[in-house]
Amino acid sequence: MPARVLALLAAAVLQAPPRGPAPRLVVHITIDQFRADYLDRWRPQLSGGLARLLRQGAVFAEAYQDHAMSETAPGHATVLSGRNPWSTGIVRNSLGVTDNNETGELLDVNGPGASPWRFRGTALFDWMQARWPDARALSVSRKDRGAILPVGRARQQVYWYQSGQFTTSRYYADSLPRWVRDFNAALVPARAPGRRWDLLLDAAAYAEPDSMDYEHGGRDFVFPHVLPRDSAAAADALVGTPWVDSLTLALALDGVSQLRLGSAGHPDLLAVSLSATDYVGHAFGPDSREIHDQVLRVDRYLGAFLDSLDRLVGPDGYVVSVTADHGVTSYPEYASRHGHPEAQWLNPVGLFRVDSAALAQRLGPHRWLRFFETGLLVVDRPGLVSHGVDVDSVVRSIAAEMRRYPQVLRVDTPESLAAADTATDAVARRWLHAVPPDVPAVLMVTLKPHMAWGSGDEAQHGQPTDDDTHVPLIIAGPGVKPGRYAGRVQVADLGPTVAALVGVVPLERLDGRVLSEALAR
Numbered sequence: 001m002p003a004r005v006l007a008l009l010a011a012a013v014l015q016a017p018p019r020g021p022a023p024r025l026v027v028h029i030t031i032d033q034f035r036a037d038y039l040d041r042w043r044p045q046l047s048g049g050l051a052r053l054l055r056q057g058a059v060f061a062e063a064y065q066d067h068a069m070s071e072t073a074p075g076h077a078t079v080l081s082g083r084n085p086w087s088t089g090i091v092r093n094s095l096g097v098t099d100n101n102e103t104g105e106l107l108d109v110n111g112p113g114a115s116p117w118r119f120r121g122t123a124l125f126d127w128m129q130a131r132w133p134d135a136r137a138l139s140v141s142r143k144d145r146g147a148i149l150p151v152g153r154a155r156q157q158v159y160w161y162q163s164g165q166f167t168t169s170r171y172y173a174d175s176l177p178r179w180v181r182d183f184n185a186a187l188v189p190a191r192a193p194g195r196r197w198d199l200l201l202d203a204a205a206y207a208e209p210d211s212m213d214y215e216h217g218g219r220d221f222v223f224p225h226v227l228p229r230d231s232a233a234a235a236d237a238l239v240g241t242p243w244v245d246s247l248t249l250a251l252a253l254d255g256v257s258q259l260r261l262g263s264a265g266h267p268d269l270l271a272v273s274l275s276a277t278d279y280v281g282h283a284f285g286p287d288s289r290e291i292h293d294q295v296l297r298v299d300r301y302l303g304a305f306l307d308s309l310d311r312l313v314g315p316d317g318y319v320v321s322v323t324a325d326h327g328v329t330s331y332p333e334y335a336s337r338h339g340h341p342e343a344q345w346l347n348p349v350g351l352f353r354v355d356s357a358a359l360a361q362r363l364g365p366h367r368w369l370r371f372f373e374t375g376l377l378v379v380d381r382p383g384l385v386s387h388g389v390d391v392d393s394v395v396r397s398i399a400a401e402m403r404r405y406p407q408v409l410r411v412d413t414p415e416s417l418a419a420a421d422t423a424t425d426a427v428a429r430r431w432l433h434a435v436p437p438d439v440p441a442v443l444m445v446t447l448k449p450h451m452a453w454g455s456g457d458e459a460q461h462g463q464p465t466d467d468d469t470h471v472p473l474i475i476a477g478p479g480v481k482p483g484r485y486a487g488r489v490q491v492a493d494l495g496p497t498v499a500a501l502v503g504v505v506p507l508e509r510l511d512g513r514v515l516s517e518a519l520a521r
């Protein structure tokens with residue numbers, strides 16, 4: 001046989017799908033507000049699921065949620081859709097899953113309604129269902145947006161925690177299934193009142209000082225943290241503790257058993273979002289003893305969770321991926337004492353003179369312009385023009401005012417972004433990845449490193465900086481080539497990569513690519 005034909009045959013073999021049976025379950029875990037450097041910082045103390053995944057998985061050390069306005073809703077919409085917010089339409093938390101009372105009404109509990117009504121396009125589960133119409137998905141989180149957005153618009157089993165129990169909305173079901181009601185009755189109320197959050201390890205294992213008075217609004221910033229005795233207050237306070245993550249994982253495992261996920265001869269999907277790291281990170285910051293302890297606990301919980309999945313679907317029965325929706329910036333109070341004396345807050349309220357209130361006084365009540373605390377200014381241009389307002393001049397004057405703040409790195413316009421070199425200018429690229437074409441954005445404001453939007457009450461994220469966008473990305477299971485991968489990748493690569501692993505094809509054009517370097521062929 002000629003050498004050229006042999007080479008072609010070899011190439012065909014190399015491109016063949018992974019051998020062996022397809023995994024029975026696709027498991028995806030998003031850890032809310034988890035910086036990539038946490039894994040390195042506390043690596044010697046990790047002994048559970050994170051340690052196992054670092055050992056057995058394909059570990060992408062340079063993975064980014066490669067978009068501006070790095071918040072929970074846009075991050076979760078990206079994890080399994082293969083697309084950035086400009087394409088999913090999920091731009092910010094405040095423009096995320098809430099505000100649609102028609103379909104978002106909660107079952108059995110009061111709370112903000114939620115549904116994926118703003119999510120555009122498809123996600124991994126839709127691609128799975130296109131191949132296997134009977135495929136099922138279970139998605140659970142403490143937060144509505146953490147549960148809803150990873151499965152896109154699919155009307156599957158989607159549950160989140162509200163006021164002491166897991167619930168869903170009318171978008172998904174008319175009533176809570178028996179197994180979820182039983183779970184709520186058996187587990188949730190009994191766990192909370194009076195419970196003490198103490199250090200997992202000996203205090204000497206924590207390099208971080210405990211008593212930093214800027215943490216947690218200046219109250220209860222030292223271990224132990226004790227939940228209220230009152231059961232309703234404790235059920236609400238539970239969301240600020242590691243235990244809400246163990247509850248979320250317990251519900252996920254219960255669901256895998258009760259729904260017999262992975263038992264029907266094709267893969268099903270289990271998506272889990274763990275929210276406590278976000279609460280602890282906001283309250284105490286990424287340099288706190290609390291976040292250190294929280295990361296160790298997530299590691300231990302995930303260890304038990306993966307051991308249980310081994311028993312339920314077999315160690316080779318599932319692929320598992322882990323990433324985060326965003327990172328977080330240090331408290332400026334911390335940064336300013338640790339090598340960045342310039343670090344400070346910038347309160348997004350009242351930053352410029354011609355604001356929405358001033359325009360409303362002049363032109364009548366309406367949101368003539370909105371400035372979001374993640375740095376985006378949008379205007380109602382046609383409305384303002386119809387009132388004779390010179391919009392460009394207003395925008396220019398706001399830009400000039402913003403540039404005078406010492407915290408501000410740059411103020412972009414759609415024109416400046418269009419002219420940027422997106423290969424070398426990460427800030428421009430991340431803004432372009434963040435804003436859909438139909439959002440009337442006029443200014444994009446980026447702060448300098450170590451600066452934060454806010455008034456100092458909690459640590460923040462949401463900027464196009466590496467602090468807020470650099471996240472873990474690990475994939476493990478049959479068909480994955482373990483190892484550490486140093487190339488720069490984006491979280492939008494995860495959806496198409498898992499799709500390739502299980503043998504399904506995306507139904508639309510994606511931002512992400514298949515991370516084929518990590519696939520065994």
Ligand SMILES: [Zn+2]
Pocket residue numbers: 032033071072073075278325326
């Ligand atoms: Zn988040």
